[in-house]
Amino acid sequence: MATGEDWSRIEVEACVADYLQMLALQLNGQNFNKTQRILALMERLDGRSKASVEYKFRNISAVMLELGWPTVNGYKALENYQLLLLEVVEAQLQTNLPLQAAVENAVQRPAVTAEPHSLAQAWVAIPKPTAVKEAPPEYAPRFSPARRDYLAQEARNRSLGKAGELFVLELEAQRLHGAGKKILADRIEHVSATQGDGLGYDVLSFEEDGRERLIEVKTTAFGELTPFFVSRNELARSERDAAQYQLYRLFDFRDKPRVFSLPGAIAGHCQLDAVSYLARLAG
Template identity: 40%
Template sequence: MAGAWTDEQNDAIVADYFAMLADDVAGRPYNKAERNRAVQASTGRTRGSIEYKNRNISAVLKGLGEEWIAGYRPAFNFQSSLEVAVARWLDRNPEWLARTTRAAAISLGSGYGEPPPLWIGPPPTHSNAPPPEELEQMVVIARKYDVGARDARNRALGRAGEERVLAHERSTLLAAGRTDLARQIRWVSDVDGDGAGYDIRSFEPDGRERLIEVKTTNGWERTPFHITRNELAIAEAYRDDWLLVRLWNFARDPRAFELRPPLEAHVSLMATSYQASFL
């Protein structure tokens, strides 16, 4: 069968992809060839077209700041109807975006002991890592579905990310022999609530403060994130102490990088909302 995929065909392959992705994330074995044959039977499409369509779905998910199946490398030449089909599946399955099972398993309260060391690398700026050719396509998808706002609304994800950074800060100070400072770390957003302009008050081994704002996503390192006017103001007021820790790929293999003020040197800031007052 040739020609554009119908909505029914897109829905069928997207549902199958997410079934494989659920197994992939959980570490359960699955047979790609067997699943391909099942999709062939339900859609009438060829094996090769189904393989490439799965790569297209990976590309859409990357743009949405979500996980994808590593065995299906993102391919960005896809029809807009596929993007709509993926969004439609996510709307029908809200529990997918709300899941935090893997995140909870590495949190301090999980009973699994201390989490492994947090990988912290360079930020994905132009000087450190030139953007991929498909970045513009991913930015369009991210803006259309406002993935930054989605992550910001996911309180469980945000809390798990803060807890992960809290553990990292504590272990770093303990390894440096600064037990005294490790005991003084304060989870500000948990104890005092939001509004301070940072989530964690920690320390450098020499005693200098680290005022840490944590932003967490399950997506890749360039997934957009939201930052408040207050957080920007605090970053400017405490330039020497404030930093943003960006956690990404959180559900599978948490990685991070740090951004220090001025943030405009690292990211493009775009106003996404306005306060409306009556005249």
């Protein structure tokens, strides 16, 4: 019976294959029972416990995010994965054409505007990610053919972005109406639509005392810890107007929209990684 972290390649391949199948089912809207799947998978492993399999799934989530893919709901990423796991995930992703099609459809699909049923149902606390551990030197940089820009594609889905902003407009109207501030609620403005998207925020709302609340909306159909993209302009605005600025992160938007707020400077809440550069010819 195997112990500790000495997972064989066969075991790792079995775990990755099961995880990717769950992800495909999830993206296609098909139900599955996680516990039953794990119990069936354990019969093919070398005496692994349910907890150890779940831990491995969380490691796979970390690899998936590193490669720009969505993850299976409920398996929060754990960063301390082994090189073997990264290699197996990369290999299976490259040949899994049904999963590639499912992800592409998910990130490009138009979104239907949703309305919050109540403030209590929509708002959640800021999620607590697991501690990010630095990868060993051999992990970075890694030029992988399995790397995709799926999360960036979703961020460019204008239909999803607009639906998220409209959701926040209704959410803010509910909040102010509930506080008896109808006049302020009537002054809420969808500034990214009325004035353009260069202001560094999307929605102008108000505190109950009349002070402005500048809201940047980031929407995903995936889980609460899915990375998101911010512009240099948004970062600068959040720093200059930190007392008024809030980033609203909407997640699980197509299923059960929920939201948490990151008030103040974005850099105070997030680890920021440069992923692209604007290049000009040097004279």
